[in-house]
Amino acid sequence: MSSRTLPLLFINLGGEMLYILDQRLRAQNIPVDKAKKVMNDIITTMFNKKFLEELFKPQELYSKKALRTVFDRLAHASIMRLNQASMDKLYDLMTMAFKYQVLLCPRPKDILLVSFNHMDAIKDFVRDTPSILNQVDETYRQLIEIYTPLSAGEFQLIRQTLLIFFQDMHIRVSIFLKDKVQNSNGRFVLPTSGPVPCGTQVPGLIRQFSCTGEELKRLQFCNGGNYSSALREGSFEMFGERVIKLGTNMYSVSRPVETHMSGTSKNSAQHTKVNTAPNPLAKEELNLLAKLMGGMEMQRPANTDSGFRVNLFSTDEEEEQALISRPQEFSYDVINIQATKDKQANAELAKIMGEFGATGDAAPSASSKGDDLLAMMDGL
Amino acid sequence: MYHKEKSIQIKSSASALYNNLSVLRIAPRSLTYFAVVHANVVNMVSASWDGLNYSHRQLQSKEGTVATSSSLIMQAAWCVLPSRDLLVLTSQQGIQMYESDGSIMVYWHALDSPETPTAQAVFARGIAAVKEKYICVGTSSGSVLVFDIPSKGSNITLSEVLEEHKDSITDMASECSGSQECIADLVSADDSGLLCIWKSGEDFQLLNKIPGFDMTCSSVKLWKGTVVAGYGTGQIRLYEAVTGILHAEVNAHARWIYSLDVAPFSGLLLSAAEDSLVRVWHLTMTPETNSVEIDHMYNECVTDTQICGAKFCDGDGYAFAVTGYDLTEIIRYTQG
Numbered sequence: 001m002s003s004r005t006l007p008l009l010f011i012n013l014g015g016e017m018l019y020i021l022d023q024r025l026r027a028q029n030i031p032v033d034k035a036k037k038v039m040n041d042i043i044t045t046m047f048n049k050k051f052l053e054e055l056f057k058p059q060e061l062y063s064k065k066a067l068r069t070v071f072d073r074l075a076h077a078s079i080m081r082l083n084q085a086s087m088d089k090l091y092d093l094m095t096m097a098f099k100y101q102v103l104l105c106p107r108p109k110d111i112l113l114v115s116f117n118h119m120d121a122i123k124d125f126v127r128d129t130p131s132i133l134n135q136v137d138e139t140y141r142q143l144i145e146i147y148t149p150l151s152a153g154e155f156q157l158i159r160q161t162l163l164i165f166f167q168d169m170h171i172r173v174s175i176f177l178k179d180k181v182q183n184s185n186g187r188f189v190l191p192t193s194g195p196v197p198c199g200t201q202v203p204g205l206i207r208q209f210s211c212t213g214e215e216l217k218r219l220q221f222c223n224g225g226n227y228s229s230a231l232r233e234g235s236f237e238m239f240g241e242r243v244i245k246l247g248t249n250m251y252s253v254s255r256p257v258e259t260h261m262s263g264t265s266k267n268s269a270q271h272t273k274v275n276t277a278p279n280p281l282a283k284e285e286l287n288l289l290a291k292l293m294g295g296m297e298m299q300r301p302a303n304t305d306s307g308f309r310v311n312l313f314s315t316d317e318e319e320e321q322a323l324i325s326r327p328q329e330f331s332y333d334v335i336n337i338q339a340t341k342d343k344q345a346n347a348e349l350a351k352i353m354g355e356f357g358a359t360g361d362a363a364p365s366a367s368s369k370g371d372d373l374l375a376m377m378d379g380l
Numbered sequence: 381m382y383h384k385e386k387s388i389q390i391k392s393s394a395s396a397l398y399n400n401l402s403v404l405r406i407a408p409r410s411l412t413y414f415a416v417v418h419a420n421v422v423n424m425v426s427a428s429w430d431g432l433n434y435s436h437r438q439l440q441s442k443e444g445t446v447a448t449s450s451s452l453i454m455q456a457a458w459c460v461l462p463s464r465d466l467l468v469l470t471s472q473q474g475i476q477m478y479e480s481d482g483s484i485m486v487y488w489h490a491l492d493s494p495e496t497p498t499a500q501a502v503f504a505r506g507i508a509a510v511k512e513k514y515i516c517v518g519t520s521s522g523s524v525l526v527f528d529i530p531s532k533g534s535n536i537t538l539s540e541v542l543e544e545h546k547d548s549i550t551d552m553a554s555e556c557s558g559s560q561e562c563i564a565d566l567v568s569a570d571d572s573g574l575l576c577i578w579k580s581g582e583d584f585q586l587l588n589k590i591p592g593f594d595m596t597c598s599s600v601k602l603w604k605g606t607v608v609a610g611y612g613t614g615q616i617r618l619y620e621a622v623t624g625i626l627h628a629e630v631n632a633h634a635r636w637i638y639s640l641d642v643a644p645f646s647g648l649l650l651s652a653a654e655d656s657l658v659r660v661w662h663l664t665m666t667p668e669t670n671s672v673e674i675d676h677m678y679n680e681c682v683t684d685t686q687i688c689g690a691k692f693c694d695g696d697g698y699a700f701a702v703t704g705y706d707l708t709e710i711i712r713y714t715q716g
Contacts, residue, residue, distance in 0.1 A: 001452055001454075001472065001501055001503065002501050003497040003498065003499060003500075003501055004499060057497075058496075058497045058498055058499045059497050060497060103686065103705075106635075107612075108612075108636075151547070151571055151572065151594065151596075152571075152594070152595055152596055152612050153547065153548060153550070153570075153571030153572070153596040153612070154571070156596060156598075156612065156636065157501060157548075159396075160395070160396045160397060163395070163396040163705060164395050164396070164419050164452065167393060167395060167418075167419065167705075167706060168392075168393055168706065170706075183684065187684050187706065188684065189684055190655075190656050190683075190684045190685070190686065192634075192655065192656060192657070192681060196614070196634045197634075197635065199595070199613055200613050200614050200631075200634060200635070201613075201614070201615070201631040202631065202634070203614060203631050203632055203633055203634055203655075204631060205630070205631045206628060206629075206630045206631075206674060206675075206676065207628065207629045207630075208627065208628050208673060208674075209625075209626050209627055209628065209629070210669075210671070211625050211669070211670075211671065213625075213626070219675070219676075221676035222676075222679065223634075223657075223679075224657055224679040224681055225634065225655070225657070227634050
C-alpha cells in the first residue's frame with residue numbers, strides 16, 4: 001500500500017523506544033554520563049544521514065520480524081546491553097504504544113502530529129549536543145517537506161498500511177490497562193465522546209436543500225454519543241503546539257514500564273500461525289534490510305568494561321521467568337531461521353551485522369558470515 | 381428496530397479498508413456469502429439461512445505470473461450481472477475475477493507497476509457491475525477500467541479506460557434500484573471527493589462531474605438517480621446525479637465513514653464509520669419536486685470497533701452485517 005509509511009513507523013517506534021529506555025536508565029540509577037551516552041549514541045544512529053537516505057526511499061513495509069531486527073541493532077548501538085526477554089518486552093511496549101496512537105489519532109493526518117510529538121521529545125533529549133540536534137533537525141525538515149503536502153486520502157492510506165502492520169497484536173500493557181484505555185482482551189477503548197476531529201462537525205444535524213440551493217429544513221437526530229466541537233488544529237511547522245497528546249512521553253519514574261504477557265484468546269494463536277507462515281519474500285526483504293542497515297553506524301565503547309546491562313523488569317528473576325514463560329506465539333525468532341537457510345543471499349546483511357559484532361572485534365572471516373549472524377542474533 | 385443475531389466467525393481478522401465487507405445472497409440455495417479482506421487474504425464464508433451450516437474458504441492474492449511479493453488486497457466484492465455472478469479482488473498488483481464461489485479464477489489483469497516503488501502507490505480499488513455486461517474497477521492513478529464480461533467463459537476483455545479522475549479511485553457504484561428511467565448508471569468517487577457520473581454503453585459517456593472539497597469520498601451509492609456519498613469528515617451528502625444539485629447534507633459520523641449501503645426496495649441507507657457507530661437512515665423520493673429526503677432511523681454502537689464494512693443482507697434492509705478492524709467475526713443484526 002502506501003510506500004511512504006516506513007519513515008513514520010521507524011521514527012515513532014524509535015521515539016517510544018527512547019521514552020522507555022530513558023525511564024529504565026533512571027529507574028536503574030545508571031550514572032548520568034553513561035545514560036546520556038546511551039541516549040546520544042542511539043539517537044545519533046537513528047538519525048544517521050546514510051541510514052535515513054535509505055529509509056526515506058519509497059518502499060513497502062518490512063515484516064514484523066525484519067523491523068524487530070532493525071530495532072535490536074538500534075537498541076545495541078551504544079554501551080548498553082539488553083537480554084532477549086528485555087528486548088522482547090521493549091519491542092512489545094513500543095509497538096503497542098504506536099498501535100494505540102495510530103488507532104486513536106483523530107484524523108489520519110494527525111499521525112504527523114504524533115510523529116512531531118516524538119521528534120520534539122527526541123530534540124529535548126539531545127538539547128545539549130548541537131551536532132546531534134542538527135542531525136535531528138535535518139530529519140525534521142525532511143518530514144515536513146515530504147509529508148505536509150500529502151492529501152487526507154494519502155494519509156489514510158498510510159494509516160491503513162500501519163494498521164495492517166499492527167493487525168492482530170493484542171498484547172496487554174499495564175499502563176494502558178491502568179488508564180482504562182485498553183480492555184483485558186487487549187483491544188483498545190474507542191471513546192464515543194469528547195472533541196470531534198478538526199474539520200468534522202458534531203454528528204446530529206440533517207440539512208435539506210431545494211433545487212436552487214435554499215435551505216428547506218433542519219432536523220436533529222440523536223448521535224448516540226457525547227461529542228463536543230473540534231479543538232484547534234495543532235502546528236505542522238517545526239515549532240509550535242501540537243495540541244494532541246498522542247506520542248508524548250507517558251512514562252515517568254512513578255509510572256514504571258510493565259507488560260502483561262499472555263495469549264489473549266485462542267483466536268490470537270490462530271492468527272499468529274497465519275502471520276508467521278514462511279514468507280517467500282524473505283530473501284528479497286533481507287536484501288533490502290541489509291541495504292537499510294548498511295547506513296547504521298554503530299558507536300563502540302573504547303573499552304568493553306564500560307558496558308552495562310539494562311533490565312526492563314523489576315528484578316533479574318522476573319526477567320528470567322519472562323523469557324521462559326513467554327508464549328510461543330509472541331516469539332520473534334523467525335529471521336534467524338531464514339538466515340541459516342539462505343546464507344549466501346544474506347552475505348551482505350551478514351557483513352553488516354558483523355560490523356555490529358557485540359564485542360567490537362574485527363569483522364568475522366568470510367567463510368562464517370552466516371553463522372556469525374545467527375550467533376549474534378541468538379546472543380541478543 | 382434491529383437486534384443482534386449470532387455472529388459469523390471468520391478465519392482471519394478484517395483489515396482497515398474501505399467497504400471491507402461484501403455480501404451475496406443466493407436465494408435458490410438459501411445461502412448468503414460473505415467476503416472480508418485480511419491483508420493478502422480474502423476470507424469467504426457461506427452461511428445457510430437456517431444458521432446451521434457455515435463453510436469457509438480463503439483466497440490468496442497469488443498472481444498469474446511469477447511469484448513476486450505477496451501483494452495486499454484492497455477490496456473484494458461480488459459483481460452481479462444478469463448472466464452470471466463474479467467475485468472481484470483488487471490488489472496492489474492487479475485485478476482477479478473468480479467464479480462467485482471462489483473456486484476458479486477466470487480472469488487476471490495486471491496493473492503497470494514500476495520496478496522500484498515510487499512515492500505514488502499502485503493498486504486497484506472500487507468495484508461495480510454495470511448493466512448487462514460490464515464490470516468497472518478503479519485504480520490508484522484515477523483511471524477507471526471497464527471490462528466486457530461474456531455471459532460465460534473466461535473471454536473477458538478490457539474494453540475501455542475512463543480518464544476523468546486525477547486522484548486515486550476510492551469506490552464505485554451502479555444504479556441499484558433497477559429502474560430503467562434513470563439516465564445515469566455509474567458513479568465513481570476519488571480521494572479529492574470528486575464524483576463522476578457515467579452512462580454505460582459501447583462507449584461510456586460522462587454525464588456530470590460533481591466537484592469535491594479536498595476531502596476523500598470513501599464510499600458511494602447510486603439509488604433512483606440520487607448519489608449518496610460518504611466522506612472522511614463523517615458527512616453524508618445526497619446529490620441529484622445528472623444535475624449535481626445538493627439535496628441534503630448530514631453531519632452523520634464523528635470519524636471517517638468507511639461504508640455505505642442502500643436497500644433498493646425500501647430505500648433504507650446504512651452508514652458505518654471509524655467512530656464505532658452504524659446508522660440506518662430512510663431515503664424518500666418526492667416525485668413532484670424530484671428531490672430526495674433523508675430521515676434518521678436507528679443507531680447501533682459496535683463497542684471499541686473501528687467499523688470497516690457494513691452491508692444489508694437483502695434488498696429490503698431486513699438484516700445487515702458489520703465487521704471492523706482486528707475483528708474475527710461478522711456481526712449480524714435483524715429487524716423485529
